[in-house]
Amino acid sequence: MKARMNNPVMVIPEALQALMAVGKAVQKGDLPPQMAPLVHLRASQINGCGFCVDMHSRELKKAGVTDERIYSVAAWRESPYFTDPERAAFALTEAATRLADRADGVPDEIWEEATRHFDERAMASLLLEIALINTWNRLNVPIRQPAGSMPV
Numbered sequence: 001m002k003a004r005m006n007n008p009v010m011v012i013p014e015a016l017q018a019l020m021a022v023g024k025a026v027q028k029g030d031l032p033p034q035m036a037p038l039v040h041l042r043a044s045q046i047n048g049c050g051f052c053v054d055m056h057s058r059e060l061k062k063a064g065v066t067d068e069r070i071y072s073v074a075a076w077r078e079s080p081y082f083t084d085p086e087r088a089a090f091a092l093t094e095a096a097t098r099l100a101d102r103a104d105g106v107p108d109e110i111w112e113e114a115t116r117h118f119d120e121r122a123m124a125s126l127l128l129e130i131a132l133i134n135t136w137n138r139l140n141v142p143i144r145q146p147a148g149s150m151p152v
Contacts, residue, residue, distance in 0.1 A: 001144065004143045006143075009139065027125075029126075030121050030122045030125060031118075031125045031129070032085065034060065035085075035129075037056045037065075038086060038089070039126065040059075042074075043134055043137060047138070049136070069081045084117060088116065089126060095110050
């Protein structure tokens with residue numbers, strides 16, 4: 001496979017720098033370890049971004065996450081491998097990624113469950129992580145960025 005074009009952030013490097021700066025700032029937002037790559041993997045699965053699914057699966061594996069947890073992200077509701085905070089983050093990720101799928105994009109019950117597990121700073125970080133991965137997915141999917149085409 002070959003991408004349709006160079007990644008837009010390679011064509012406009014200032015955009016890459018800006019997105020990377022946001023990503024670096026968000027890392028200071030008090031999320032539990034491995035939460036961001038788990039959320040990145042789930043949103044990427046929903047969006048069909050093979051590049052990001054591959055990258056974040058490898059990132060999780062490199063960080064020592066078990067195969068069972070990585071393989072089960074897509075079916076997290078039926079899997080015993082995730083904590084309540086991770087489940088709340090997955091639910092929020094799905095709702096915020098699929099905003100147009102319901103009249104109330106992020107229902108109160110999903111929001112309230114997330115806020116039971118994350119303080120305001122962690123919620124801000126979680127929401128920014130969700131927004132960022134959706135941005136990356138929306139850049140990679142249209143150009144058909146092939147999985148495994150960049151090192152982790």
